[in-house]
Amino acid sequence: MSRPLDREIETLRVMIGIYCRSVHRTAVLCDSCRELADYAQQRVRRCPYGDAKPACNHCPIHCYEPRMRARMIEVMRFAGPKMIWRHPVLAIRHMIRKNPKSIIKKE
Ligand SMILES: [Zn+2]
Numbered sequence: 572m573s574r575p576l577d578r579e580i581e582t583l584r585v586m587i588g589i590y591c592r593s594v595h596r597t598a599v600l601c602d603s604c605r606e607l608a609d610y611a612q613q614r615v616r617r618c619p620y621g622d623a624k625p626a627c628n629h630c631p632i633h634c635y636e637p638r639m640r641a642r643m644i645e646v647m648r649f650a651g652p653k654m655i656w657r658h659p660v661l662a663i664r665h666m667i668r669k670n671p672k673s674i675i676k677k678e
Pocket of ligand 1: 590591592595597600601602603604605
């Protein structure tokens with residue numbers, strides 16, 4: 572079983588991949604997107620909330636440095652709407668973490 576943080580990192584990598592392939596037209600992640608992916612992974616791993624980590628856009632800490640944060644926001648805007656088609660399971664998990672009230676309660 573993967574931990575929530577691993578899933579989050581996987582989701583980020585998939586989103587950066589979608590963005591890079593479409594915007595930068597590369598088969599593998601370009602250097603700058605790889606830098607962003609590695610940076611994001613490192614931030615998530617060091618998150619003081621650990622497995623109880625809220626979705627980054629709801630997090631009070633905002634640990635990304637402004638330059639990386641701006642790039643990640645751009646990636647999310649671009650890749651977010653495409654996730655639902657290409658990776659529905661990841662996308663839905665991401666949405667649940669982002670806004671649990673948008674999903675019908677099932678407990
Ligand atoms: Zn790229």
